[in-house]
Amino acid sequence: MNCGQGGNCGSEPRDMAELLLGLDIGTSGVKVGVAEAGGRLLGLGRASHENASPQPGWVECDPQRWWGGVLAALRQACAEAGRSPADIAAVGVSVLFPCVVPLDADARALYPAILYCDRRSLAEVAAIEALIPRAEYEARIGNVLVPGTCAATSLAWLRGHQPDAWRAAHCFGFANTAITARLTGEFCTDPTQVALSGLVDIYDPWRWDAELCEKLGIDATRLPRVAGAAEVVGTLTRAAAAETGLRPGTPVVCGCGDVPASALGAGAADPSSVIYVAGSTDCVAVPTPAPTGDRRWVNSAYVPRGLWLPIGTTTSSGVSVEWFTREMLVRGGEGLRAMTELAAGAPLGSHGLLFLPYLQGERTPLWDPRARGAFFGLSTATTRADLARAVLEGTAFALRSVIESLEGVVGAPVGEIRAVGGGTRNALWNQIKADVLGKRLAVLEFQETSALGAALLAAMGAGLHTSFAAAADAARSCNRAHVVEPDPARAESYGRLYPLFAGLYPATRELAHALGETRGG
Template sequence: MTVVLACDLGGTSFRAVLVDQDGAALAESVVPGPVPVETLDRSEIDPAAWWSTFLAAATRLAEDRPDLFGKIRGIAICGVTRTQVYLGQDDRSLRPAMTWKDTRAEAAAARLRERLGDHPEAPRVNAFHPLARLAWLGEEEPETARALACVLEPKDYLNLRLTGRRAGDPVSMARLAACAQVVDGRDAFARAGLGAALLPPQREPHEPVGIVLPGLPEPLDRIAGVPVVCCSNDTWAAAAGLGALRDGYAYNISGTTEVLGMVGSEPVEADGLLTVDWGGVWQVGGPSQNGADTVSWLLSLLGRTGDPVGPATAALLDGDRDPQPLVFLPYLQGERVPYWNPALRGAFVGLNRRHGPADLAYAVLEGVAFANRLVLERAEAALGRPAVEIRFGGGAAANPVWCRIKADVCGRPVVVGEAREPGVLGAALVAWMGTGRFGSLAEAQERLVRPARRFEPDPARRAAYDGLYTIFRRAEAALAPISADLAALARGSGALPGMPAPATSGPEARAHA
């Protein structure tokens, strides 16, 4: 028996799985990911921490299943995107990577858009755009910017450490690659005072990057010479693992954050959404800032702990619900699609004295689903037809209540795949393609992806959610300016300091009595 090593570098954990030719996961290792260093608008991780995490996961697999570890025939790693690793000429990182949550480039993005002028990428430049972050580096860390030789995604950094070769894929690198388009004799890099040489060589998912180098730390020395195949970001891999990489299907990947989009056979534009060539098909959609992490926040707020889609959440949902629903705006960390606004803030709207934990829990799940519906509506309008179904994966797909809410809110069937980790299965499809087992991604999806559960929309609940969705959109519009004002207070001198603790004795203590 032979296997491939399929890995998913997530926002909070690193997952490494040995997968056989039938798509079965035979051994799995999950290691907590590095904790980012964060302030109000900063979010950074030392790339070396990802390498240490990869080694830890590989070591566990080798210890648990030494018989299988020696039979690895290919490696593919998918991972988080909108996160940049900055390398010098010697392939060493020059500074911590800026994660998908970092918003320090917001002001630099506004200045950059002016310099880009009529370049087609200019309207897409925002605080999360890789070129905006490069512009920020040029303004705030000019020495680092001058020493910069290449920009990689985290999964590509791991491939570099494994093979000694730089490479990226056209899906993960789509926004940075688009900057290389020449308009009136100049590309976006030149207009920003940068060089297009920062882009690594591009490989399609399933194309080889290189082979595992000899002399790497244990247990990687046991798999020296094994091919490392270029994969893509975790969204693309999960969509492949759900069988959603085909015309007319929508996908929803719900982990720490949500990613939703629809796949079409032609490129179309939709306000606030990303249109990316996924190799023969085009996706219209993109990532949000909120998902299961929002449920984690609620559990913490209520003094409860546990998996955000597990028993702790189920216990909340089992409680009685007040006849008057709440509306929840899920923008606890700003928002990417479709608003690309780091200043948006969350809110519960309509609280009354009778509302309890169950009401809050339902409002949170529904708020995230309403944000999904907004993205889906824009994608369907651009493509000119409704989605056949929504292929749903990630941690939240294990929660049947959330599945039903999404089906009812969006008015589309929601289908959950058999694979517990579709991103890992997608990486395995790519790895097996790299070994020659499958001739195409379509063939790999047909052979290895198996749906498990289907949730049809309930017409009565759909009608009720239509009314609540209208209120949700009105609340968004009404509170967005207030969110901006509150965010500005936090960045300026208007933030309120904490109250001093009262004295424990003396006149001041008597004054507080």
């Protein structure tokens, strides 16, 4: 299996025989790639997992499911590559972020990981705001104080609601902490995670902010060591080697969040590189030389010191499609294909039907964890085809709101957008997005850029790439793109519909909040 369909994979690194392993732990599954340092993927394995929602607004996952997925996908990837796990020279990690998990000294979870989209910590948001004025706190951390996405809120919830786990925890870690500690016994995380912790000065995400930790009652000695994403933090233990088949002593790098890893895997190295990752959530990211002051955007660190990666992110793009196929289709097992066939039979605008894709609240640009999804414009003439197309159009409208806010961040119109992720495999959806945005989508032929980014981090840690720029260049040179052009007439029609979509949330916000309270969130 070749990235770019066997195209030129860039300049030859020092030793093309060295194989790298990229572990990509995502919201709904694990992918593992076996790759060469030049960016050529030899094998890819996949394993799905389910998250739990024991109460409305809660989203959590047992990290043992991540580990089981790693073991299963690793076997698949090595079998496809025709290589033994023992041939791997170094391991890199890409993870969903942020999520918080209390770990014991053996890297076992004492409570499920609380995910970025979890809303259980609304009361903790208010408690933090009572300690530090919101404007002062958000200016310092560079991000919005909201449940889940600001990891400090989940930590505060654990302290108040899970006292046994809180007292027993050796380390309060993140997803890459859980995986790398399981591999090496070392408890680390990286600046992409730290930047979203709520426990850091955004201008220095390479260390915990001792003053903030003290004010919020967090013992900084129980937080993981901060390491560079491409830094070797340890080597594979004998116990981990026995489970994985990898060699004892194999170096493991710290890894980073999945969006920064995907940006590296797509070759994003400077502010001209706009990356769109279409998955369970939609993320748009662009490297910048400083954090943005636009609070509608998440300020993540990027892989090298001196670069940040502002991220605009919706909450429920792919989730909305998954929900529709699960709950609204009668033909079981056909999933997105059946939905696409339905949507193709409805006209642009879905016969006057709009869909708000806020099934788990919304982030960029609204930052409202109590926002709710809705169909608006239903009538007795509405068909399932209209419903299906409205979901695809509604998620595209939400993406447009992110792109419009991005143009404020970079101070210039966005031209071409490089698109990756499972949500870009659907031609109809891609065309709807291009038409709604009125912009070219350059859909990368090789989609698994998070796994590739993780492998490239391993290559950097192993010295097979001597710089971030060299790794990004390898990623760019080995991945061709299929360009989806917007249709001018359809773009004009969607341009007339977009203000109606944009006006629907503010018109229904208070009703959505009140309705949510009737069911406990």
